Amino acid sequence: xxxxxxxxxxxxxxxxxxxxxxxxxxxxxxxxxxxxxxxxxxxxxxxxxxxxxxxxxxxxxxxxxxxxxxxxxxxxxxxxxxxxxxxxxxxxxxxxxxxxxxxxxxxxxxxxxxxxxxxxxxxxxxxxxxxxxx
Amino acid sequence: xxxxxxxxxxxxxxxxxxxxxxxxxxxxxxxxxxxxxxxxxxxxxxxxxxxxxxxxxxxxxxxxxxxxxxxxxx
Numbered sequence: 188x189x190x191x192x193x194x195x196x197x198x199x200x201x202x203x204x205x206x207x208x209x210x211x212x213x214x215x216x217x218x219x220x221x222x223x224x225x226x227x228x229x230x231x232x233x234x235x236x237x238x239x240x241x242x243x244x245x246x247x248x249x250x251x252x253x254x255x256x257x258x259x260x261x262x263x264x265x266x267x268x269x270x271x272x273x274x275x276x277x278x279x280x281x282x283x284x285x286x287x288x289x290x291x292x293x294x295x296x297x298x299x300x301x302x303x304x305x306x307x308x309x310x311x312x313x314x315x316x317x318x319x320x321x
Numbered sequence: 322x323x324x325x326x327x328x329x330x331x332x333x334x335x336x337x338x339x340x341x342x343x344x345x346x347x348x349x350x351x352x353x354x355x356x357x358x359x360x361x362x363x364x365x366x367x368x369x370x371x372x373x374x375x376x377x378x379x380x381x382x383x384x385x386x387x388x389x390x391x392x393x394x395x
Contacts, residue, residue, distance in 0.1 A: 200346070200354040249351040260351065282350045306350030308377045313344040 189221045192235055195247040196227055196258045200311060205247040205280055207319035212245070232263045236271040243276045250281030253288055264288070272297040282306045334378045335361050349373050 193213065197206040213223050224239070226232045236244065246263065249256045253266040264271060266288050273296030279289065285302035292300050324330070341347075341357040348354045352370045355363065363371035 201348045201351075204348070251351070256351075306373060306377075308347065308349050308373070311346050311348055311354060312342075313346065 246279045250284040252286040270295040
């Protein structure tokens, strides 16, 4: 069984949208027989990355060139932890982490790192925030 | 050479932001979500959020023809 590690939070508008956008991904993954594990604290995320052979790690939240963040912008994976991503495929739906963390992760054995080299900027409509998928 | 900090560029971006509907916000990275009034204020004051807004708006303007071409080429 293939395993996916998912991180997502909803502590502000941006992360709320990312949280909601993950619903379809989780549904599709489970329909295809993947086991989806969710984690959002640094300790839990790092422990899971160390101990479990995830095929895919899917990060959703804030970030910068050197780190991926979780709840209340705590650092989940920093550039110094890049080796934790070794042997995995990563999709980091966070700002800018491709620039440095992504490159470092690949140099440390990450199979592939799909991410972004700039900030996420998107429009939201007040009345639709409660129904982000619509 | 025009720079993103130039007054002309800021005026252009402010003019674009003024067309935003009042119930719309722009979410900018980890800086947060901002409505029209807040964005205009940030641009005018030249804050980090303002600079990021200017950069993204100018990028949109510059990229629009290429995006339109890709969409119409199917």
